[in-house]
Structure formats: structure tokens, C-alpha cells
Amino acid sequence: MIDVRSLLVLVAVADVMVSIVLWLGAGRRLRHGVAWWIASLIARALAVSILASGVQPQAGALAVAAAMLALSMTLQGSALLAFDSRHLPAWVHSAVMAGAAVPFALLAADAANTVLFGGLVFGTLLLALAAIALQIRAPASGRARGRGVMVATFVIGAVAFYVRGVAVTMTADPLQAFLTPSPFQGAIFVTAAAAALLATFAFLLLQKERAEGESVRLATMDPLTGAYNRRTFHEIAERELSRIRRADQPLSIIIVDLDHFRPINERYGIRVGDQVLQKIADIVRGALRKEDMLVRYGGEEFLMMLPDVPGPGAVVVAGRIRKAVEAEPLRIEGHVIPVTVSVGVSARLDEGPESIENLLARADDALALAKQRGRNRVVALSLGRSIAA
Numbered sequence: 001m002i003d004v005r006s007l008l009v010l011v012a013v014a015d016v017m018v019s020i021v022l023w024l025g026a027g028r029r030l031r032h033g034v035a036w037w038i039a040s041l042i043a044r045a046l047a048v049s050i051l052a053s054g055v056q057p058q059a060g061a062l063a064v065a066a067a068m069l070a071l072s073m074t075l076q077g078s079a080l081l082a083f084d085s086r087h088l089p090a091w092v093h094s095a096v097m098a099g100a101a102v103p104f105a106l107l108a109a110d111a112a113n114t115v116l117f118g119g120l121v122f123g124t125l126l127l128a129l130a131a132i133a134l135q136i137r138a139p140a141s142g143r144a145r146g147r148g149v150m151v152a153t154f155v156i157g158a159v160a161f162y163v164r165g166v167a168v169t170m171t172a173d174p175l176q177a178f179l180t181p182s183p184f185q186g187a188i189f190v191t192a193a194a195a196a197l198l199a200t201f202a203f204l205l206l207q208k209e210r211a212e213g214e215s216v217r218l219a220t221m222d223p224l225t226g227a228y229n230r231r232t233f234h235e236i237a238e239r240e241l242s243r244i245r246r247a248d249q250p251l252s253i254i255i256v257d258l259d260h261f262r263p264i265n266e267r268y269g270i271r272v273g274d275q276v277l278q279k280i281a282d283i284v285r286g287a288l289r290k291e292d293m294l295v296r297y298g299g300e301e302f303l304m305m306l307p308d309v310p311g312p313g314a315v316v317v318a319g320r321i322r323k324a325v326e327a328e329p330l331r332i333e334g335h336v337i338p339v340t341v342s343v344g345v346s347a348r349l350d351e352g353p354e355s356i357e358n359l360l361a362r363a364d365d366a367l368a369l370a371k372q373r374g375r376n377r378v379v380a381l382s383l384g385r386s387i388a389a
Helices: 004-026 034-053 059-083 090-107 111-134 145-170 174-179 183-220 230-247 261-268 270-286 311-327 356-372
Strands: 251-258 293-296 301-307 330-332 335-337 341-347 378-382 385-388
Touching: 004 034, 004 183, 034 059, 034 183, 059 090, 059 111, 059 183, 090 111, 111 145, 145 183, 230 251, 230 293, 230 301, 230 356, 251 270, 251 311, 251 356, 261 270, 261 335, 270 293, 270 301, 270 311, 270 330, 270 335, 301 311, 311 341, 311 378, 341 356, 356 378
Parallel strands: 341 378
Antiparallel strands: 251 301, 251 341, 293 301, 330 335, 378 385
16 A cells, blocks of 8 residues: 655655755756756655645645646756756746646645646646657767656656546545555556656766766867867777778878967967867868868867868868968957968878878878978878979
């Protein structure tokens, strides 16, 4: 036999304890929806505490409990949207609270209709939360188990509320069914309570996956420009070259170096210099395909690996990048900063074994030659011949 009031007290205590743990664990870094989720747990704890406080709550208390439970669900929606860098309009909270509280106050004398209405309303809110959770983008690590668990718990909770609401219409004494539920009704109560608690653990799993994805991003990407870092390039390049060899396909390397970048840092400051690098990275990225690899190879050097692109095609891409950078001076913090780049290009040779080191060496030699010839130009070294553009 399930004691519903004891179950409600357990849920309230669990919500309070978990909210305290979340608050202490996050410290001052209540980001990515954590603050909203803590608020939702407190609101739900208040709601179930009111329901558990008396044998038959009065209309006013029942309306407050309904409002707090609805608020806890909209706060969870805010938490999920904040996790995904979106937001829920503030008016939604008050509108949903009123939409739940007012009918509860009016139907308080009719237990059957009250439970039916509550089952339909809160079940629908949980389905809305499931829809929001389903839209959460997968983390950089590629794992999305937290999203799946979150959606499943909300759907299970919604079904439990719907079944509870419909089942009460078949009960002669809804209040007695609440106080001493049958095994089936007890199972519904336990399922709803378990789904409510599991949703918090699913949210924690989402946070864990985000942290893992952030670790992967920091380990593989340059945080300033969003390009791959040098170490990741060398890890990927050897595998890519092996594939290219087996398929006997072309591969090209482009190295872009900002001309006279040090004077920009000295004149305008490092912060402006960083923004210059970011804008140059965006320009270069705009000239590449999805399958191309952009790497921040040095302080002001960017490297591009172009699979399936022969040398002449890489020269065209390099020329397009050089012209795009030269065409429009960068406007940063009120300054107009003209920037040009020197570019070196190399391509996989048709005969004999080839290595990434050889490709890099030829591209670097081409870059050095571009600087010697006056900068702001493209030089390609391939098959022992030099081509200037």
C-alpha cells in the first residue's frame, strides 16, 4: 500500500536536498540553466509540501500548489532553453501559473474534475518540456544520452499524469483514491514521482556531457579563432594523407601569414590584435568548403588542408583569400586597420611517397618566398617549380 502523503514528502525533501547540492556544487557559476533548475526544484518542493500538509487542501491552498507546480515546469523549460543558449519569455511563467491556479480554485469542490484537469494540464506541460528537450543540440563530444533520458522522463511523467487524470473519472471516491490508492493508482503515483526525480539526474547528465564536450573543444580547437589547433592538425593530417594515398587523390596545403602583424599589436594593443585574428579567421573560413580544415598554426599563421584539391585549385583558393583580406580594411573599436596576407601553397606530388612534413616544408618555403617578393602575394611550390599569384 502506497502512502501518497509520505511519497509527496519524500519528493519535497529530495528536491530541497538536490537543489542545495546543485547550489553548493555550482558555487558562483550558476550557468547553463542551473539557476533556473534550482528554482524549479524549490517551486516543486513548495507545491508538493502544500499537497502533503493536509488531508484535503482548501481551494486557496490547492490553487497555490497548482501555481507552484506549473511554475516549476516553466522554470525547467527556462533551464533547458538557457542550457541551449535560448530563453523563455518572462510572461510565460505568470500566464501558465494563472492558467493552472484559477481553474483549480474554481474546481476545488469537485475532486474528480480537479484531478482530471490537473492530469491534462500538467501532462501537457511535461510534453512541452519533452519537446524543448528534444531540440537541445548535441554537445561537441557527440554524446546526447542526457537529452534522450530527459525526453523519456518527461514523456513518462506526462503519461502518468494523463492516466491518473482519466482514471479518476472511473473512481467513485476520488479523495479516498488519493489517500488510499489501489496498487494500480499507487504505481502511477510512484511513476510520476520517479520521473520527476529522474529529470534532475538527466539535467545533471546534460551538464556532464556539456563539460566533456567543452574539454574536447578546448583540446582540439583554438579558443580565440575557433580553428583547429596545431596538435589536432598533426593527429588528423596523417590519417587524411593515408586515405588520399589509397584513393590516389590530390591534397593541398595553404599557409597564410598576416603581414606586419607585430606593429598592429604594438600600435593598437593585444585586444585589437586578437580581434584582427578573429576576423581574418572568419574571412579564411568563408573561402573554404565544409570538408577543408582550418588550423591556427602559429601566432599569426593559419594553415588550411584541402583534401581532393590539386595544386592549381589551391592557388585559386589562396588568391581568393588574399584578395578578400586586402579588399576591405578591418574596422575594430573605431580604428580602420588595413591588413594584407602572404600565402604559401603546396600540393601532393604525383610520384613517390609523400609526407605531411614534406608538404608543410614546401608550403613554408613558398610562404618565405612570398615575403621575400614583397608580401601580399601567393606563391606555390609544387613539382619543383614556383608559381606566383
